[in-house]
Amino acid sequence: MTGQRLAGKRVLVTAAGQGIGRASAIAMAREGARVFATDVNAETLSTIRDENLENIESFVLDARDTDSVKEGVARAAPDVLFNCAGFVHHGTILDATDDEIDFAFDLNVQSMVRSIRAALPGMLERGGGSIINMSSALGSIIGAPNRFVYGTTKAAVVGLTKSVAVDYIKQGIRCNCICPGTVESPSWHDRVKALGEELGSYDAAMAQFVARQPMGRVASAEEIAALVVYLASDESAFTTGHTHIIDGGWSGQ
Ligand SMILES: NC(=O)c1ccc[n+]([C@@H]2O[C@H](COP(=O)([O-])OP(=O)(O)OC[C@H]3O[C@@H](n4cnc5c(N)ncnc54)[C@H](O)[C@@H]3O)[C@@H](O)[C@H]2O)c1
Numbered sequence: 001m002t003g004q005r006l007a008g009k010r011v012l013v014t015a016a017g018q019g020i021g022r023a024s025a026i027a028m029a030r031e032g033a034r035v036f037a038t039d040v041n042a043e044t045l046s047t048i049r050d051e052n053l054e055n056i057e058s059f060v061l062d063a064r065d066t067d068s069v070k071e072g073v074a075r076a077a078p079d080v081l082f083n084c085a086g087f088v089h090h091g092t093i094l095d096a097t098d099d100e101i102d103f104a105f106d107l108n109v110q111s112m113v114r115s116i117r118a119a120l121p122g123m124l125e126r127g128g129g130s131i132i133n134m135s136s137a138l139g140s141i142i143g144a145p146n147r148f149v150y151g152t153t154k155a156a157v158v159g160l161t162k163s164v165a166v167d168y169i170k171q172g173i174r175c176n177c178i179c180p181g182t183v184e185s186p187s188w189h190d191r192v193k194a195l196g197e198e199l200g201s202y203d204a205a206m207a208q209f210v211a212r213q214p215m216g217r218v219a220s221a222e223e224i225a226a227l228v229v230y231l232a233s234d235e236s237a238f239t240t241g242h243t244h245i246i247d248g249g250w251s252g253q
Helices: 019-030 042-051 066-076 098-126 148-171 186-199 202-211 221-232
Strands: 010-013 034-039 056-060 080-083 129-134 173-180 243-246
Touching: 010 019, 010 066, 019 034, 019 042, 019 056, 019 080, 019 186, 019 221, 034 042, 034 066, 042 056, 056 066, 066 098, 080 098, 080 221, 098 129, 098 148, 098 173, 129 148, 129 221, 148 173, 173 221, 186 202, 221 243
Parallel strands: 010 034, 010 080, 034 056, 080 129, 129 173, 173 243
Antiparallel strands: none
């Protein structure tokens, strides 16, 4: 444990099996929160036990299933909700299938509607809460090629966030979203591999991803987790309704 910035808080994280969700669950537990780490993938989620943090409890939660979300929220009774589940589709508006669009809106946007609807009444009863939604710099702040479905859904997360923030601002609820640039994670490695196959070279694909980050590197999941800890904590008590950009200068040029 590194600190007590989240002592006394109960936190529910979706998509905590790997990547940013996992790093955030661990970072929040290290700051003293009681963390409920969830994912649809039981196998990857189970490895969070290797961290030996007794204040992390993990269980399967499918962010696309209303009953599963309701059960998870009832078990966690969260003061902090980190909606991290999301998926990246490749392609333009002409490539996107209706199924891909439906899937992405359901996982990247509607899942947040589900979990916020489930968690808000309890937060209101307890007098407050912090909701953190995973958006992306891509789509909400800056365009990028071949990310039509993804960018569209991540921009929708900004509207959802602002709406919830405004409606509940007087009742102690804060709602923010985070907009990362490119972040090292298992699914990102898959995307680099797929582009590498298209370009005929893994190194060329990696160079292309890194080139859009002016710092010349992508972020670690832990760097994004540090922002999640801040938004979960009372240090950010005066902050709501905002898009928090953490993109290595990508959109700031
Ligand atoms: N990696 C990046 O470059 C990047 C940048 C900006 C935003 N994001 C967003 O951050 C979030 C996490 O991405 P990542 O790259 O860190 O992790 P990832 O994509 O490697 O892992 C995603 C996790 O989501 C889980 N998941 C999938 N469907 C689910 C469902 N129905 N219910 C619950 N969990 C489910 C998967 O099992 C997996 O553990 C996503 O919303 C993504 O869009 C990622």
